[in-house]
Amino acid sequence: MAEPVLKIENLVKRFGGLTATDHVSMDIRAGEVHAVIGPNGAGKTTLIGQLTGEIRPDGGRVLFDGRDITGLPVHRRSAIGLARSFQITNILADFTALENVALAVQAHAGHSFRFWKPAARDATLTEPARAVLEKVGLGARADIPAASLAHGEQRQLEIAMALATGPRVLLLDEPMAGMGPEDSQHMVAILAGLKGDVTILLIEHDMDAVFALADRITVLVYGRAIATDAPEAIRSNPEVRAAYLGEDQDA
Ligand SMILES: Nc1ncnc2c1ncn2[C@@H]1O[C@H](COP(=O)(O)OP(=O)(O)OP(=O)(O)O)[C@@H](O)[C@H]1O
Numbered sequence: 001m002a003e004p005v006l007k008i009e010n011l012v013k014r015f016g017g018l019t020a021t022d023h024v025s026m027d028i029r030a031g032e033v034h035a036v037i038g039p040n041g042a043g044k045t046t047l048i049g050q051l052t053g054e055i056r057p058d059g060g061r062v063l064f065d066g067r068d069i070t071g072l073p074v075h076r077r078s079a080i081g082l083a084r085s086f087q088i089t090n091i092l093a094d095f096t097a098l099e100n101v102a103l104a105v106q107a108h109a110g111h112s113f114r115f116w117k118p119a120a121r122d123a124t125l126t127e128p129a130r131a132v133l134e135k136v137g138l139g140a141r142a143d144i145p146a147a148s149l150a151h152g153e154q155r156q157l158e159i160a161m162a163l164a165t166g167p168r169v170l171l172l173d174e175p176m177a178g179m180g181p182e183d184s185q186h187m188v189a190i191l192a193g194l195k196g197d198v199t200i201l202l203i204e205h206d207m208d209a210v211f212a213l214a215d216r217i218t219v220l221v222y223g224r225a226i227a228t229d230a231p232e233a234i235r236s237n238p239e240v241r242a243a244y245l246g247e248d249q250d251a
Pocket residue numbers: 015018020038039040041042043044045046047
């Protein structure tokens with residue numbers, strides 16, 4: 001069995017009297033799409049926040065490639081290859097899709113001396129940026145200002161900006177949120193196309209998307225990981241069905 005690229009050990013996060021992450025342990029294997037599902041308030045966003053470094057755990061550890069990164073700040077995690085998908089709010093509306101991705105490449109490279117040269121004309125930035133836009137299906141939209149992209153395309157651009165940093169692990173917090181069925185299916189196809197290139201930890205309410213993409217699924221309920229297994233096994237797990245899947249999935 002391959003070594004996990006990301007290992008979560010006994011993670012605990014409390015908000016006052018509420019234990020939002022309750023001794024969660026998970027192994028994310030290199031190359032897999034690992035989904036985390038659970039009802040509203042189960043602690044999915046809190047968990048991802050502890051992986052990106054935005055939320056500091058009260059206990060437990062996060063290991064990336066065997067290295068303890070529990071205390072590492074956000075930017076250092078992204079520098080070592082753990083990237084969170086950008087949110088639409090990070091997109092610069094007046095800049096083209098290509099410029100946005102080129103700036104993400106530049107920010108990751110961290111060479112401030114490049115600032116004198118516009119990112120959009122620097123081939124060392126635009127070439128990788130174009131390649132990433134192709135990967136997410138935005139190759140033909142590279143020169144369109146971000147503000148003029150459709151909502152679904154802006155979500156594709158978020159993924160492109162995260163991929164621009166060349167991550168080994170991509171953390172995706174509800175990439176299908178607010179999408180209609182057509183855009184969701186398109187996003188599933190894009191994420192399926194990334195399989196093998198990058199390890200993906202996916203938090204998503206859209207169960208069709210989760211079951212189409214995930215190699216393994218962890219189910220969180222009240223902060224606890226009650227099961228981690230292959231999709232078929234999760235679907236038929238009685239505890240999971242009782243806690244979650246059997247219920248009306250309104251989200
Ligand atoms: N900063 C905070 N302060 C206090 N309580 C919080 C805070 N952040 C989250 N919580 C609580 O922790 C629990 C887990 O919340 P979290 O947002 O992680 O769940 P979730 O599974 O992502 O939910 P959803 O599916 O609705 O996004 C909830 O009860 C929430 O109210």
